[in-house]
Amino acid sequence: MSTAHGPAGQGVQVHGQPLEALPEGLFIPPDALELLLDSFSGPLELLLWLIRRNRMDIRDIPVAEVTRQYLLYLQEARRRNLELAAEYLLMAAWLAEIKARMLLPAPPAGDEEELDPRLELVRRLEALAQVQAQAENLQQLPRAGQDFWMAAAMGPEHWPLPPPLLTLENVAGTWLRILTRPKPDEIPAHTLSQPQMGLRQRMVDLLRHCRQDASRAWYLAELLPDLNRHTLAISLLAILELLRQQALQLRQEESLEWQVQIAVQEIPAHA
Amino acid sequence: MREALLALFLSSAESLSRERLAAIFGDDPAYVGWEAALDILLAAGEGPLQLISVAGGYRLQIHPRHRDLLVRLHVDAPRPLSKAVLETLAVIAYQQPVTRPEIEHWRGVSVNAQIMQQLQELGWVAVVGHRETPGRPALWATTSEFLQHFGLASLEDLPTVMLSK
Amino acid sequence: MREALLALFLSSAESLSRERLAAIFGDDPAYVGWEAALDILLAAGEGPLQLISVAGGYRLQIHPRHRDLLVRLHVDAPRPLSKAVLETLAVIAYQQPVTRPEIEHWRGVSVNAQIMQQLQELGWVAVVGHRETPGRPALWATTSEFLQHFGLASLEDLPTVMLSK
Numbered sequence: 233m234s235t236a237h238g239p240a241g242q243g244v245q246v247h248g249q250p251l252e253a254l255p256e257g258l259f260i261p262p263d264a265l266e267l268l269l270d271s272f273s274g275p276l277e278l279l280l281w282l283i284r285r286n287r288m289d290i291r292d293i294p295v296a297e298v299t300r301q302y303l304l305y306l307q308e309a310r311r312r313n314l315e316l317a318a319e320y321l322l323m324a325a326w327l328a329e330i331k332a333r334m335l336l337p338a339p340p341a342g343d344e345e346e347l348d349p350r351l352e353l354v355r356r357l358e359a360l361a362q363v364q365a366q367a368e369n370l371q372q373l374p375r376a377g378q379d380f381w382m383a384a385a386m387g388p389e390h391w392p393l394p395p396p397l398l399t400l401e402n403v404a405g406t407w408l409r410i411l412t413r414p415k416p417d418e419i420p421a422h423t424l425s426q427p428q429m430g431l432r433q434r435m436v437d438l439l440r441h442c443r444q445d446a447s448r449a450w451y452l453a454e455l456l457p458d459l460n461r462h463t464l465a466i467s468l469l470a471i472l473e474l475l476r477q478q479a480l481q482l483r484q485e486e487s488l489e490w491q492v493q494i495a496v497q498e499i500p501a502h503a
Numbered sequence: 504m505r506e507a508l509l510a511l512f513l514s515s516a517e518s519l520s521r522e523r524l525a526a527i528f529g530d531d532p533a534y535v536g537w538e539a540a541l542d543i544l545l546a547a548g549e550g551p552l553q554l555i556s557v558a559g560g561y562r563l564q565i566h567p568r569h570r571d572l573l574v575r576l577h578v579d580a581p582r583p584l585s586k587a588v589l590e591t592l593a594v595i596a597y598q599q600p601v602t603r604p605e606i607e608h609w610r611g612v613s614v615n616a617q618i619m620q621q622l623q624e625l626g627w628v629a630v631v632g633h634r635e636t637p638g639r640p641a642l643w644a645t646t647s648e649f650l651q652h653f654g655l656a657s658l659e660d661l662p663t664v665m666l667s668k
Numbered sequence: 669m670r671e672a673l674l675a676l677f678l679s680s681a682e683s684l685s686r687e688r689l690a691a692i693f694g695d696d697p698a699y700v701g702w703e704a705a706l707d708i709l710l711a712a713g714e715g716p717l718q719l720i721s722v723a724g725g726y727r728l729q730i731h732p733r734h735r736d737l738l739v740r741l742h743v744d745a746p747r748p749l750s751k752a753v754l755e756t757l758a759v760i761a762y763q764q765p766v767t768r769p770e771i772e773h774w775r776g777v778s779v780n781a782q783i784m785q786q787l788q789e790l791g792w793v794a795v796v797g798h799r800e801t802p803g804r805p806a807l808w809a810t811t812s813e814f815l816q817h818f819g820l821a822s823l824e825d826l827p828t829v830m831l832s833k
Contacts, residue, residue: 273587276611319612360611362664366593367586369662373653378580380654381573381679383552383563385717385728387514387738393789397746398754400818404827406758410774411829510716510734511741513678519741527740534737549715551675569675572699575692576676576684 275323278305280357280364290357293350295334299327326353434470439479442498449483449495471496504540509549509563518560518651558650559657591618595628596649596661600642602634619643627652669705674714677728685725756783760793761814761826765807767799784808792817 272278282301283290303324309316333349348354374380442450456467474480475496483495511527512519524541528534544554545561552563565573584592594609595601606614622628627649633639645658655661676692677684689706693699709719710726717728730738749757759774760766771779787793792814798804810823820826 273590273610274612356611359609363590363593363609365664366597367589369664370589370593370596370653371584372662373655375581376652376654377577379570380567381565381577382651383513383565383678384516384681385513385678385730387730387742391739391742392791393786394744395746395817396749396790398749400820400827402754403758403761403818404829406754407762408829410755410758413776506716507734507737510730510738513716514730514738515741523741527737551671552678563678565675565679569672572672572692573675573679576680576688 274317275320276356276360278302278320279323279327280360283357290361291354293354295327295331295350299324299331302327431466431469431473434466435474438467438470438474439498442480442496446498449497451495455496504534504536505544505549507534508537508540508544509552512554512561512563515562517647518558518562520560523560555654556656557654558647562651564654587614587618588621592622592627592645595622595643596645596658597664599644599658600631601644602640602642604640606643625652669699669702670709670714672699673702673705673709674717674728677719677726680727683722683725683727688725752777752779753783753786757787757792757810760787760808761810761823762829764809764823765796766809767805767807769805771808 272281279298279302280290282298282305283293286297286301288294288298306316306320306324330349330353376382438455441455452471455471456464471480475482478499480496481499483497508524511524521538521541524537528537541554541561548554548566551566551569553566554561555564557564590610591606591614594606598605598609603614603619619628625648627646628643629646630641631644632642634642649655650657673689676689686703686706689702693702706719706726710721713719713731714728716731716734718731719726720729755775756771756779759771763770763774768779768784784793790813792811793808794811795806796809797807799807814820815822
């Protein structure tokens with residue numbers, strides 16, 4: 233019976249040559265086994281190959297014979313110090329178990345639900361056989377850039393932007409929103425009435441303040457008392473300018489509190 | 504009309520379906536009769552071109568009679584696919600959508616990340632969802648690029664597997 | 669010959685030089701006269717295609733007369749504008765002509781160059797002059813495309829926005 237054989241060309245290939253050339257029996261030419269195991273993706277595939285090579289029926293596997301051959305391959309591989317993945321040994325154990333269960337006396341008559349111990353193995357072998365046939369089918373398909381070519385030509389270089397999703401009402405509504413929300417310069421407007429101070433004047437005042445006691449440092453909070461926004465900004469600018477001109481220096485005071493104190497001290501003019 | 508159709512097909516990297524063409528031409532009186540022109544193009548081709556059904560639509564392809572010439576230009580054929588890649592692709596194509604553990608079950612060996620990555624880089628497979636089982640494993644399926652690369656009109660055109668029972 | 673040339677160009681993503689073509693056709697008697705065919709193709713094009721000279725050779729391009737049709741295929745569906753772009757457009761529409769600092773004053777935030785560029789690419793705003801103040805800032809206004817898009821005859825047709833005091 234030659235059932236369970238997929239389409240032609242399913243044999244394992246080693247370096248492009250079909251392995252059908254392998255001699256019958258268990259004579260394995262030097263290096264062939266290495267190539268053989270290399271080309272197999274795993275124990276299931278080796279098993280499937282053995283079954284096919286022996287022209288066995290995948291649905292009625294002579295487990296004893298297949299197991300014998302499978303183990304001989306494994307022994308041969310080990311004799312030649314080839315590295316075998318653990319799954320190969322796991323498969324050997326599974327085959328041995330199936331063999332043992334098949335040797336047990338037949339179940340009592342009427343127990344029709346009793347499963348053939350080979351059933352799961354058959355299922356998995358059939359699944360693999362199907363995948364191999366499907367892979368073979370894919371390989372036969374023509375491929376773009378090798379067997380056929382799509383035709384394409386250049387279009388224009390730049391496509392315009394897609395027209396935005398926008399109605400005239402959106403534009404008008406947006407304009408209304410802009411008109412009705414407070415504008416940022418309406419907020420500081422009232423501070424403009426405060427007496428204004430020039431940057432230069434503030435720098436002079438700050439230096440004079442620090443000189444009241446040239447030995448000590450002044451905390452920022454002392455130099456920047458409760459000022460309105462405008463004066464505060466000018467004062468900060470003045471301090472930054474004095475730092476830049478190296479008339480003042482900045483010290484970061486270590487503090488026991490969570491807040492770090494920043495102090496400013498006048499740099500004494502060099503003699 | 505014939506020219507307009509050719510221009511559309513030649514400018515598109517993807518196949519165009521009748522629905523897509525209908526949306527483009529709309530009721531524009533300038534393009535009345537486009538469907539008849541499409542049918543003629545499908546039947547007779549145009550110069551060195553033939554219109555083929557691929558990936559749920561149509562695409563222009565160079566007629567195979569020019570293959571010998573094109574091979575002289577395109578000396579770098581696409582890389583052959585390894586057995587592991589072909590088998591993994593086969594499981595995804597024929598069983599989709601499918602999780603990686605399911606692929607491994609079908610093939611009887613573990614599927615390494617490189618294989619999945621190679622298939623993704625080719626643009627042939629993509630994650631299309633997750634199976635609502637513990638761990639929510641990703642579900643893999645083939646893309647329309649896969650159909651285009653192998654010149655398939657749809658997944659139903661995948662060659663059927665004959666396994667004698 | 670014409671067909672063979674078209675097949676080569678249409679199958680290739682790159683431009684092809686005369687030298688490359690000469691190497692492909694070689695002395696093959698089947699393709700004698702390809703250079704004359706190339707010159708005809710260069711001069712007259714073929715259907716919706718024109719052969720153009722680019723760096724390194726020639727390539728086929730879809731004739732610009734099909735541009736409007738191709739736009740329907742390639743340009744994405746409309747998307748909403750971002751808030752920043754919408755506000756900038758509204759200021760320009762209702763305050764034109766207006767400088768960028770003035771737009772920033774109205775919006776209360778700075779207006780980056782990208783926003784102006786996006787509006788310009790849409791073809792809806794343009795520089796119409798310069799304010800004769802220090803720095804001569806550019807004056808922005810809406811274009812006739814803007815009016816056309818909204819079906820307005822003139823700017824006076826913009827909806828009036830009433831501020832109740």
